[in-house]
Amino acid sequence: MSDYQSRLLNVIPGGAHTYSRGFDQFPANAPQILASGKGAYVFDPDNKRYLDYGMALRSVILGYADEAVSLAAIEQIWAGNNLTRASIVELEAAELLVDMIDAVDMVKFTKNGSTAVSAAVKLARAYTGRDLIARCGQHPFFSYDDWFIGSTPLTRGIPQNVVEQTKCFNYNDLASLEQLFAAYPQQIACVVMEPATTEHPAPSATHEGETFLHDVQRLCARHGAVFVLDEMITGFRWDLRGAQHKYRIKPDLCTFGKAMANGFSVAAVAGRRDIMELGSIEKSGAERLFLLSTTHGAEMCGLGAFVKTAAMLRERDVVNHIWSYGARLKSGMNALAAEAGVADYFRVEGIDCSPGYLTLDRDGNPSMALRTLFSQEMVRQGVLMPWIALCREHGEEELEQTLSAVKSALRVYAQALESGWENFLEGPVIKPVFRKYN
Known part of the structure; x- marks a missing residue:
């Protein structure tokens, strides 16, 4: 293969347009x-095939190059793709999302998750007249904008006053959020979090049958803050109507993206009418909020893909499939870890529809090496598994191939635990995305 890495780095800062695709x-x-890509597989320029569990950073849920979705997008391309006024498919897509998601009265489409979540933050600040943001520290990414990146080690280029406006609390730890509200009374505009990542929300401390999410919602209401659920990852994977439906919670605002259009560039900020309509223009004399205004925010091909993806998710029972496949994959990988004698150092955990694997050293500490x-x-066995994202095209053949690859990989893993990973690793160790220095 040609040296594509050098060519990429020569013309693109970081070598890719999201750091999660970087060579590191x-x-x-x-x-x-x-x-x-096709189905559950991706292909390099030499047509070498890899079974993929990256799924375009979790944005593909049906499978790569799904014919029905592609044809729906192409139909909108031939209809003009981007018109001078709102398009029919723009209205259809908005009405579809409003009908699907219980908490949604209005929606604004955009092209990526970062702008959607930042729009939710802007709405919350406008609605409350406050500046501070409380965000969940265990949830890895909300936006490339300064309000979020300033709360990570990567503060270069971000004004200190912006860094100080975002405060972190812990998932399933209500006291940590209560402490923020106590420390900054009447200053927190919103609480931003995912419904779940690696674990379900814990049972409510005070209300039987409810969860940590309901406790957070009550806390927000008590202190006049907007409750924002980011469903970029959980939306359309946990449930067709979002993880909020699975956990029976209705946030004030919510955001969607990734799997909603099977890889096409569609994201959304949505929620309660009284908050969302701050970005409207029809109320004469009301002070305006300049919310989102993007030429390509309602690009027709993406919205056509969303409408068709939603239909295909129902028709193919995709959500139940990925929950079932994920459970079997977890069980199979953990059984192979036990067979290889490394169950204390390698295990697959997390929620069945979105499992993850842990790699631990001899002392039980997470090991990037x-x-x-x-x-x-x-990769040596033809499986690309930077993380585990599932799609409808992961089937029996793919499960068998994956477990065969895992069995081979864990044999080497066991040897590395005994004699040192340095004797087996062929290149540099993967690095965290959010690190202070390269």
């Missing part, structure tokens, strides 16, 4: 560049 996130033997080694050995 993959083992040295992973393909440097990809040419195409061992994670890199496992990923390297999976």
